[in-house]
Amino acid sequence: MSIATERYKTAAAADDFSIVKARHPGRWISAAVIVFIGLLLLRSVVSNPNFGWATVGMYIRDVSIVRGIAITLELTAICMVIGIVLGVVLAVMRISANPVVRTASFAYISFFRGTPVLVQLLFWYNLAALYPSITLGIPGVDLDANAIITPLTAAILGLGLNQAAYMSEIVRAGILSVEHGQSEAAGALGINRLQTMRRVILPQAMRVIIPPTGNETIGMLKTTALVSVISVPELLYSAQIIYARNFETIPLLMVASIWYIVVTSILGVGQFYLERHYAKGGQRSLPPTPWQQLKRFVRVHDPLSAKGAKK
Amino acid sequence: MSATIMEATTTAKALEPMIMANAIRKNYGRLEVLKGIDLQVGRGEVVCLIGPSGSGKSTLLRCINHLETIDGGRMWVDGSVMGYDLKGTKLHEQSHARICRSRVEIGMVFQHFNLFPHMNVLENLIEAPRLVLKEKRSTATARALQLLDSVGLADKAKSFPRQLSGGQQQRVAIARALCMRPKVMLFDEPTSALDPELVGEVLKVMKDLAATGMTMVVVTHEMNFARDVADRVVFMADGHVVEQGPAKEVIGNPQHERTRAFLASVR
Numbered sequence: 001m002s003i004a005t006e007r008y009k010t011a012a013a014a015d016d017f018s019i020v021k022a023r024h025p026g027r028w029i030s031a032a033v034i035v036f037i038g039l040l041l042l043r044s045v046v047s048n049p050n051f052g053w054a055t056v057g058m059y060i061r062d063v064s065i066v067r068g069i070a071i072t073l074e075l076t077a078i079c080m081v082i083g084i085v086l087g088v089v090l091a092v093m094r095i096s097a098n099p100v101v102r103t104a105s106f107a108y109i110s111f112f113r114g115t116p117v118l119v120q121l122l123f124w125y126n127l128a129a130l131y132p133s134i135t136l137g138i139p140g141v142d143l144d145a146n147a148i149i150t151p152l153t154a155a156i157l158g159l160g161l162n163q164a165a166y167m168s169e170i171v172r173a174g175i176l177s178v179e180h181g182q183s184e185a186a187g188a189l190g191i192n193r194l195q196t197m198r199r200v201i202l203p204q205a206m207r208v209i210i211p212p213t214g215n216e217t218i219g220m221l222k223t224t225a226l227v228s229v230i231s232v233p234e235l236l237y238s239a240q241i242i243y244a245r246n247f248e249t250i251p252l253l254m255v256a257s258i259w260y261i262v263v264t265s266i267l268g269v270g271q272f273y274l275e276r277h278y279a280k281g282g283q284r285s286l287p288p289t290p291w292q293q294l295k296r297f298v299r300v301h302d303p304l305s306a307k308g309a310k311k
Numbered sequence: 312m313s314a315t316i317m318e319a320t321t322t323a324k325a326l327e328p329m330i331m332a333n334a335i336r337k338n339y340g341r342l343e344v345l346k347g348i349d350l351q352v353g354r355g356e357v358v359c360l361i362g363p364s365g366s367g368k369s370t371l372l373r374c375i376n377h378l379e380t381i382d383g384g385r386m387w388v389d390g391s392v393m394g395y396d397l398k399g400t401k402l403h404e405q406s407h408a409r410i411c412r413s414r415v416e417i418g419m420v421f422q423h424f425n426l427f428p429h430m431n432v433l434e435n436l437i438e439a440p441r442l443v444l445k446e447k448r449s450t451a452t453a454r455a456l457q458l459l460d461s462v463g464l465a466d467k468a469k470s471f472p473r474q475l476s477g478g479q480q481q482r483v484a485i486a487r488a489l490c491m492r493p494k495v496m497l498f499d500e501p502t503s504a505l506d507p508e509l510v511g512e513v514l515k516v517m518k519d520l521a522a523t524g525m526t527m528v529v530v531t532h533e534m535n536f537a538r539d540v541a542d543r544v545v546f547m548a549d550g551h552v553v554e555q556g557p558a559k560e561v562i563g564n565p566q567h568e569r570t571r572a573f574l575a576s577v578r
Contacts, residue, residue, distance in 0.1 A: 204427075
């Protein structure tokens, strides 16, 4: 009898072998190193008086800080809406059959992606120096640029128009991800180009468009801090006003940072579920929610199965 | 001409062409795919295009409904030049919207079905009738359900394409094309992407459709289907029509060496 056959027999006879889990010493070492570094960091954060945690506690729910958060959120929402709407238009222009339309879209994207957004913000803020009155080329229209371009409108224009350039690339990638056969099938049915885009292509492109748009929204929330340079009283500028008065610079920057983390975390959760929603029909099984992951962890690591006992 | 006489003989059918291709040329860059194709398809006739891959069969089919623009010759469909308006001696290129309107008359079925994956079967069927023919939802739905029943999928109206087998998807695609009440149906290798055991159900639907008197042009590798259902078989190679004639003659007794070699290789 061969050795192999002998082994199969033994295995068949002893069906209730207990399983000894593989050991991973490397994992324990790396975990220990990381925990040690983490503790060092924590100690310095707690023990360093310059963090001024008492001051942080005092200002974390200050009226002007909360008002700043409201403006930050408002600015994020408005600029993202402008960015998405204009981005779709630019993306469709970019794949147009008309070379002039295509080039115009390309020029817009090159300009807004090629210049720093901070420069754009300063530019819009100082628009009155370039065009003191805005006539739009229409007789009878003569608007005072200084009155229209408030810090807030400059911020909305700067961030929104810049965002449109980035969104258009995301939307374009989404449109290109839809199989060519789809527009052919629609064309063969006599559905015109605009209807094909609206009813067939864009709904399918959403799966590709949504995840990076979530990232862009979170990015936008943080980018709004830039408009503090044109004195829009958003979260960072509100904090700056306070520390300009009381010189508690670090604690107020901590206040702002804590709020940025809180809001981006909430947006991150929203993004997870939005992505999960649009993954339907694209994947067989949806990615597990954190709650499902936790349940699975508990199930897999339950004490009985760890010892290899049978259930 | 009465319908009975029209369908009595193939010659009578040929007298009234539904599709007339005159000297069709098509290039992709420097590659000449169609080198002057002449082809007529009579009203109610079923024509199968066969030939080795790269012979230009699919390209010719796609020229019929102007999914491909042609570089030379004329494509007549139901008495008008496809993609152009004939005014005096000049051909005026049509707008995309006009081409879309002509395409309503021409149904097309693709190798990879190309159903809209984000819509269920019923929505797939009523989309074009509602958008293009401006049909009411109730009218379009009633007709769609009737057509689904005729392809044997009455119970799948609420399913999504991904939940169906390839054969079922292709039958939905045929029903979707029929929803537009086309005068001609084009089939671009409708069974090539299917598992062998699913080919039969699609061919049966096509056979039933042929029996209703629909004008059909079918690019296919299914020689049995061509022999049993087609009125005429057209063998193409290297952008030319090499041989054509009644199905049984071309497949049973090919005259040209190229045809013989091809038929021997697919058998």
